[in-house]
Amino acid sequence: MIRQRKDRVSAFVLAAPLLVFLSVLVVWPIYLGIRTSLSRDLLSEFEITPAGLENYRTIISSPDFWTAIRFTILFAIVVTVFEAILGFILALVFDRSFPGKRTLFSLILIPIMIAPSLMAVMYRLILNENIGVIPGFLQYFGWDISIFDQRYIFFTLVALDAIQYTSFAFLLVYAALQNIPQEIYESAAIDGARYRQVVLRITLPILKPALAIIAMLRLIDSFRTFDTIYILTGGGPGISTQTIGIYIYKTAFITGDFGLASAASVTLVLLLAPLMPKIIKQFRLDIK
Amino acid sequence: MKRNLWATFVASLFALIFILPLLGAFYTSLRTDNAIVSGPFVWEFDSEFSHYKNAMGAAGYDFASFFRNSILISIGTVILTTFISLPAAYSIVRLGFGGAWLLRIALGLRILPAVFFIIPFYKLFSNLALVDTVRGLVLANTFVNLTLALLIFSSAIKDLPYEIEEAAHVDGAGVFRILRSIVFPLMGPGLAAVGVLTFIFSWSDYLFAVVLSSSEATPVTVGAANFVTSYGVRWGDISAAVTLSVLPPLIFATLAQKYLVKGLSSGAIKG
Numbered sequence: 354m355i356r357q358r359k360d361r362v363s364a365f366v367l368a369a370p371l372l373v374f375l376s377v378l379v380v381w382p383i384y385l386g387i388r389t390s391l392s393r394d395l396l397s398e399f400e401i402t403p404a405g406l407e408n409y410r411t412i413i414s415s416p417d418f419w420t421a422i423r424f425t426i427l428f429a430i431v432v433t434v435f436e437a438i439l440g441f442i443l444a445l446v447f448d449r450s451f452p453g454k455r456t457l458f459s460l461i462l463i464p465i466m467i468a469p470s471l472m473a474v475m476y477r478l479i480l481n482e483n484i485g486v487i488p489g490f491l492q493y494f495g496w497d498i499s500i501f502d503q504r505y506i507f508f509t510l511v512a513l514d515a516i517q518y519t520s521f522a523f524l525l526v527y528a529a530l531q532n533i534p535q536e537i538y539e540s541a542a543i544d545g546a547r548y549r550q551v552v553l554r555i556t557l558p559i560l561k562p563a564l565a566i567i568a569m570l571r572l573i574d575s576f577r578t579f580d581t582i583y584i585l586t587g588g589g590p591g592i593s594t595q596t597i598g599i600y601i602y603k604t605a606f607i608t609g610d611f612g613l614a615s616a617a618s619v620t621l622v623l624l625l626a627p628l629m630p631k632i633i634k635q636f637r638l639d640i641k
Numbered sequence: 642m643k644r645n646l647w648a649t650f651v652a653s654l655f656a657l658i659f660i661l662p663l664l665g666a667f668y669t670s671l672r673t674d675n676a677i678v679s680g681p682f683v684w685e686f687d688s689e690f691s692h693y694k695n696a697m698g699a700a701g702y703d704f705a706s707f708f709r710n711s712i713l714i715s716i717g718t719v720i721l722t723t724f725i726s727l728p729a730a731y732s733i734v735r736l737g738f739g740g741a742w743l744l745r746i747a748l749g750l751r752i753l754p755a756v757f758f759i760i761p762f763y764k765l766f767s768n769l770a771l772v773d774t775v776r777g778l779v780l781a782n783t784f785v786n787l788t789l790a791l792l793i794f795s796s797a798i799k800d801l802p803y804e805i806e807e808a809a810h811v812d813g814a815g816v817f818r819i820l821r822s823i824v825f826p827l828m829g830p831g832l833a834a835v836g837v838l839t840f841i842f843s844w845s846d847y848l849f850a851v852v853l854s855s856s857e858a859t860p861v862t863v864g865a866a867n868f869v870t871s872y873g874v875r876w877g878d879i880s881a882a883v884t885l886s887v888l889p890p891l892i893f894a895t896l897a898q899k900y901l902v903k904g905l906s907s908g909a910i911k912g
Contacts, residue, residue, distance in 0.1 A: 359735055360816060361736075362666070362739070362817035363732075363736065363737035363815070363817065364732045364738040364816075365732075365738065366672055367728035367729060367731055367732035367736070367738070367816070367820070368728070368729045368732040368733070368738045368739065368743075370724065370725045370728065370729065371726065371728075371729035371743075371787075371791075373724050374725055374783070374784075375746075376789070377890060378762075378765075378780060378783075378784050379750065379784070381761075381765065382758055382761030382762060382765060383757075383761070385760075385761035385764055385765060386757060386758070386760060386761040387759055389761070389764070401655070403656050421860055439655075442844060443651075443652070444654055445653050446648050446652055447648075447652065449645060449648060450643035450645065451646070451648035451649045451652070452645070452646065453649050453652075453653070454649075454652070457649070457652040457653060459761040459895060459898060460656035460659065460660060461652065461655060461656050461659060462894075462898065462901070462902075463659060463660050463663065463891065464659050464660075465841070465894070465901070465905075466841055466845065466887075466890045466891045466894040466901075467663070467887050467891070468845035468846075468861075468862050468886075468887075468890075469845060469847065470845070470847035470862040470863070470865065470866050471845075471861070471862060471865055471886055471887055472662055473866070473882055474666075474865045474866060474868070474869050474879065474883050475662035475663060475665060475870055475880075475883055476662055476664045478662075478664055478665055478879065478880055479661065479665035479666070479882070481876070483678070484677050484678060484680075484681065484876055485665075485681065486665050486668070487665075489680055489681035489682060490681070490765075493671075499892050503694075506724075516658060516659055516661075516662070519655075519659070520659065524902060524905055524906065525905070525906060528902070528906035529906075540860060547858070566784060573751075573752055576754060577754050579756065579757060579847070580847040580848065580862075584866050584869070596681075596846070597754075597756070598754070598756040601756050601759070602756065602759065602848075602851075602852070605759065605760050605763075606852065611760055611764075614760055615760050615761075618754070618757040618760065619757075621754060621756075621757070622753060622754065622757055625752070625753075626752070628752075629749060629752055632748075632752055633745055633748050633749060633752075637726050
């Protein structure tokens with residue numbers, strides 16, 4: 354296409370809404386966030402004063418901040434691995450025809466359509482000690498355990514996260530599976546390969562790049578876990594299930610220290626920064 | 642076919658676990674208060690659907706207004722997101738505007754933790770008098786959904802046959818004319834994918850809603866969560882409210898399931 358001056362003007366006009374939006378709701382907020390992190394900015398005080406690196410010193414020496422970071426990383430890794438494995442197994446199940454496949458596919462996708470916060474409210478309903486269906490069921494069989502107990506809370510949260518997000522992993526693996534040409538399986542069958550061999554030697558290696566992207570997406574997303582855990586435990590017992598998101602939210606809007614919370618946000622971004630180019634490279638973003 | 646019954650069994654098991662919370666809420670919402678407190682297996686149903694009537698206003702909760710807010714926020718976000726990202730995607734893909742780096746920046750946004758933005762948004766929106774308004778939450782949710790929409794539209798535009806646009810160009814049609822009369826009508830599937838995903842994800846937003854709304858603009862997600870903490874024992878009403886809150890995106894997305902699947906796997910991203 355011959356690129357004319359008029360085209361360049363049109364290109365700019367078409368992209369203008371995006372550029373305006375990015376400037377006002379991304380660039381400016383990033384600046385505001387950094388400036389706040391360098392200020393003494395408390396909800397209880399009217400005056401906002403410059404504070405240099407004071408908030409950063411406080412954050413870096415705060416055990417609660419690092420507890421939250423550790424919990425977030427551990428939780429993110431465990432749920433990512435768990436959900437990728439479950440999603441892979443489910444995708445293998447769906448990679449064949451069986452009675453009721455279409456209906457079951459629709460049912461499996463339902464968690465994607467449900468808000469995590471609403472899911473959390475429903476979890477509280479069915480897990481409630483007095484009226485919940487699940488504890489009632491467990492008690493019926495003589496199992497009298499409290500799943501929100503400090504000892505089980507981590508596994509409970511992992512299981513609940515898996516109920517919500519395995520569908521995402523499943524859907525992406527399933528889509529990748531559809532791209533594997535059928536002939537490969539046919540020739541493997543002719544060679545007398547067993548199903549287990551086919552999965553381990555053919556399916557898994559072909560899916561490796563797709564699985565890497567899926568795992569990375571789930572990892573990024575589980576890093577921002579907020580709604581479900583906040584509604585279920587509020588970060589407790591104590592601060593044992595406090596994700597970094599909950600820590601920042603509470604520091605800003607409950608403790609009322611915007612400066613400290615902003616310093617925590619900036620520190621979090623700096624900790625994640627080395628990963629970003631790798632993640633961006635995983636996506637083939639060619640515009641051609 | 643018959644020997645694959647085990648696959649039906651495994652898939653059913655997964656499906657049952659996935660929808661168990663929803664079934665539980667629905668079951669509770671239909672039972673009488675007496676049955677709810679007596680234990681999970683007391684078989685006594687409320688023929689009047691009073692929990693639903695209470696949730697929708699009979700008991701003085703604001704749930705109807707939360708519901709209206711969620712609908713306005715989600716539809717507003719779908720429209721604004723489309724308006725911003727479709728022309729931009731065309732400009733990037735076909736007119737070479739900004740090149741791949743603009744998409745990279747958008748992707749970088751997707752990776753940045755959203756929680757970074759809650760404080761700056763709160764400050765910015767306070768100054769612009771956008772706190773606790775539907776407009777404010779539309780802007781925040783557009784921010785959340787922009788990357789996915791840009792990726793979906795870019796890949797949809799890349800898949801269009803360039804020859805048609807070229808022919809129109811030769812015939813003297815300008816860029817805007819081509820976009821309106823050729824590209825837009827062919828973008829049906831892309832628009833459907835962006836529409837359904839943006840709708841679900843704006844309906845699902847909790848973080849920005851909890852920070853940027855206090856009463857006037859509160860959507861169902863925050864409303865339902867507050868419900869549990871403030872009316873902790875009215876389980877029947879809560880479960881009716883939650884069941885109703887889940888329905889709109891569920892119905893919409895089930896009808897548009899094809900586009901949901903395509904959009905998620907082409908954008909390979911969740912909001």
